[in-house]
Amino acid sequence: MTAAQQHPATLALQSLFTLANETEREIARVMGLNLTDYRALSALAQSGSVTVGKLAEDLGATPATTTAIVSRMEARGYVERHRKTEDRRQVQVSVTPAADRGIMNLMRPLMTATNEHIKALPAAHQAVVADFLDVAQHLMRDHLHTLSEKDAQ
Template sequence: MTASSYHPAALALQGLFTLANETEHEVARELGLNLTDYRALATLAQSGPVTVGKLAEDLGATPATATAIVSRMEARGYMARHRNTEDRRQVQVNVTQEASHEIMNLMRPLMTATNEHLQSLPAAHQTVVADFLDVAQHLMRDHLHTLSEKNPR
């Protein structure tokens, strides 16, 4: 199948994925992080507190690698370890307020512009866009799962 045989929206979405990757690289650079550490930080910011083992699983990394990432990020003040309030034997890791603020400061202009544009659309269009993006996320998650199962790390 050639690129011209795909729907323009599918091609635009592919372009958005490329720009998202470039943005991720640039945000990591602005924070002074390598891409792996930034991805761990972003994953944790999305998920909330998790164990190092769960973070490793989410990253597709070994527990030793995740532990090293957390140690580096903790030294930078971007992650913190704390005991689980329900099970004191369990240590969880979370993103610090400092890291959240720094990431948000870098992403706020894009988030604000996106939000303003969406709010300028008629309500019916807003719903269609939200529904499409929800479906696109599910398709991407399913594809990622398929790729991960095909090529286990």
Template sequence: MTASPYHPASSALQGLFTLANETERVVAHKLGLNLTDYRALSALAQSGPVTVGKLAAELGATPATTTAIVSRLESRGYVARHRNTEDRRQVHVSATPAANRGIMNLMRPLMTAANEHIKALPAAHQGVVADFLDVAQHLMQDHLHTLSEKDAR
């Protein structure tokens, strides 16, 4: 058996990505959604109100596909559409309070446990963990962007 060329933290991070994907799938199922619809709902819960076009860009989907996703989520009471008061042609969509509560009810135990664990660390370690996770998130975003660019070619 050969030693891994990656630092144990990098390997652990890969395992975390795998568990995050599985957690996302289970949360979607518990909310009665398919994974695509849940990802749209999750994006809305994190971003706040956005146009369908902006949501489509974030999801890497077409506006027509995203409109269908929003319609399915709206019929389930998970999103609401709002006309822009300054430009009535523009419509924003947002996660409903009930949708936000549903997501948080499922994620709260994990968030609370992680928060308690981080708060128990010495302050200097808390900063290091936060910095590492911030860098890991940016690396993941950059990698996703690179993969998406390769798909577009």
């Protein structure tokens, strides 16, 4: 299917994906991280405290690779490890408050502008936008899963 055959909303969404990737790279650069480490930091910021194993699963990486990522970020003060009180053998990893603030300071202008724009829309339009973005996320997750399955074969 050529670009001329695509719906304008589909083309706009593809452009948005590209801009999101570029924004992610730039935030990683500003924070002094490589893209892989930033993606791990971002995943942690969204999920909250998790084990290295769970983070590895979320990233689609091996536990050994994820341990190295966590060690690099810990050395830079972006994450901290702590043992669970109920099971001292289990180590959790979480984003430091300073790193969380750093990410938010870089993302806040975009998030605020987006939020204000959506809130200015009529309620029915807000619902359509939210529904569309929800469906787009599901479609993207399904596509990613399909790509991952093909890669595993």
